Amino acid sequence: MQKELLDQLETPCVVIDMAKAEENVIRMQAEADAAGCRLRPHIKTHKMPLFARMQLAHGAAGITCAKVSEAEVMADGGADDIFIAGFRIKRAVALARRLKRLILAVDSMECAVPLNEAAKAAGITLEVRLEVDTGAKRTGVQRTKAAELAKEVHQLSNLNLTGIYTFKSLVYHDKPTEDKVIAGAEEGDMMEAIADEIRKAGVPIAEISAGSTPTGVEVAKTGKVDEIRPGTYIFKDHMLCKEGAAEPEDMAVRIYAT
Numbered sequence: 001m002q003k004e005l006l007d008q009l010e011t012p013c014v015v016i017d018m019a020k021a022e023e024n025v026i027r028m029q030a031e032a033d034a035a036g037c038r039l040r041p042h043i044k045t046h047k048m049p050l051f052a053r054m055q056l057a058h059g060a061a062g063i064t065c066a067k068v069s070e071a072e073v074m075a076d077g078g079a080d081d082i083f084i085a086g087f088r089i090k091r092a093v094a095l096a097r098r099l100k101r102l103i104l105a106v107d108s109m110e111c112a113v114p115l116n117e118a119a120k121a122a123g124i125t126l127e128v129r130l131e132v133d134t135g136a137k138r139t140g141v142q143r144t145k146a147a148e149l150a151k152e153v154h155q156l157s158n159l160n161l162t163g164i165y166t167f168k169s170l171v172y173h174d175k176p177t178e179d180k181v182i183a184g185a186e187e188g189d190m191m192e193a194i195a196d197e198i199r200k201a202g203v204p205i206a207e208i209s210a211g212s213t214p215t216g217v218e219v220a221k222t223g224k225v226d227e228i229r230p231g232t233y234i235f236k237d238h239m240l241c242k243e244g245a246a247e248p249e250d251m252a253v254r255i256y257a258t
Contacts, residue, residue: 006256009256011256011257011258012255012256012257012258013255013256014253014254014255014256015253015254015255015256016235016252016253017252017253017254018252020250020251020252021051021054021234021235021252022054022058023250024233024234024235024236024250024252025051025054025055025058025233025234026058028041028216028217028230028233028234029055029058029059029060031217031220032216032217032220032228033059035217035220035221035223036220036223037219037220037225037226037227037228038061038226038227038228039055039059039060039061039227039228039230040060040061040062040063040064040083040209040227040228040229041055041060041063041064041229041230041231041233041234042063042064042065042066042229042230042231043063043064043065043070043074043231044065044066044070044231045231045232045234045235046234046235047070047073049073049074049076049077049078049079050077051234052074052077052078052079053077053078053079055234056078056079061081061227062079062081062082062083062101063079063081063082063083064082064083064084064085064229064231065082065083065084065085066084066085066086067084067086067087067088068084068086068087068088068091068092068095069091070084071084071095071102072091072095075095075098075099080099080100080101081099081100081101082095082099082101082102082103083102083103083104083105083129083165083209083229084102084103084104084105085105085131085165086105087104087105089114089115089118090118092104092115092126093118093119093122093124093126096124096126097124101127102126102127103127103128103129103162104126104127104128104129105128105129105130105131105165106128106129106130106131106153106159106161107130107131107132107139107140107141107149108141108149109149109152109153112128112152112153112156112159113156115128115159116156116157116158116159119158119159120157120158124158125158125159125160126158126159126160127159127160127162128153128159128160128161128162129161129162129163129164129165129207129209130146130149130150130153130161130163130164130165130198130205131164131165131166132146132164132165132166132191132194133166134166134168134171134187134190134191134194134210135168135171135172135173135174135175135190136166136167136168136169136171137174138167139167140166140167143190143194146164146194146197146198147194147197147198147200147201147203148201150164150198150201150203150205151201151202151203154202154203161203161205162205162206162207163205163206163207163208163209163226164191164194164195164198164205164207164208164209165208165209165210165229166187166190166191166209166210167212168183168186168187168190168210168212168215169183169212169214169215170183170214170215170243171183172186173186178242178243178244180214180215180218180243180244180245181218183214183215183218184211184215184216184217184218184219184221184222185218185219185222187210187211187215187218187219187222187225188210188218188219188222188223188224188225189222189224191208191210191224191225192208192222192224192225195208206226207226207227208224208225208226208227209225209226209227209228209229210225210227210228210229211225211227211228211229211230212229212230212231212232213230213231213232213233213240213245214240214243214244214245216228216229216230216233233245233246234252235251235252235253236250236251236252237251237253238251
């Protein structure tokens with residue numbers, strides 16, 4: 001940064017290189033496009049409509065949010081196709097009326113039944129995706145029980161189960177790894193197999209969503225998923241450099257201090 005600009009900063013502060021961030025956005029979009037895979041970036045890294053609009057302008061199919069409160073801000077900022085990985089039911093139902101497309105996440109009947117009742121009371125049908133645990137052991141139904149749960153959700157009157165999703169990242173054979181290639185390949189294989197089991201059980205899901213920043217491009221390259229949801233790629237960071245998913249010169253954020 002130029003010294004005259006540095007002298008104007010009240011430190012400590014975070015400074016974002018907008019040109020570098022846009023380069024990262026364009027690069028990830030190009031890699032997803034080349035693999036024939038939709039990109040639905042997670043906005044948890046920036047949480048700013050400014051950057052969501054940048055991602056959508058360069059070709060993102062929609063965005064992913066962690067909470068309804070984030071999705072409400074993004075909707076106010078112009079996003080109209082949002083996947084929420086976690087939600088408050090009443091606010092999610094209200095948000096559904098505002099958007100072209102809202103997708104909600106379920107991973108149990110304890111989650112799905114109240115959501116279905118709220119949708120029924122509102123006179124609407126909500127689109128949902130089933131979250132599957134593929135090794136991160138963080139959230140999602142166990143993959144061996146995914147087909148059974150999908151059948152139960154599919155029978156609910158006011159939920160439309162259209163796909164499955166996962167967060168796996170750098171896990172291989174259920175253990176941490178630093179090899180994004182084998183982790184991504186396994187992720188694609190696992191999600192394809194789970195989707196096949198669900199379809200054989202009579203649930204016609206259409207979409208498979210996977211891929212974090214370290215594995216996203218590798219998962220897309222398998223041709224076995226329809227969508228990837230990386231988030232950190234817009235700014236990059238030291239951890240991504242350690243994982244082989246970024247170079248130091250890719251990082252778009254600096255902290256300045258005196």
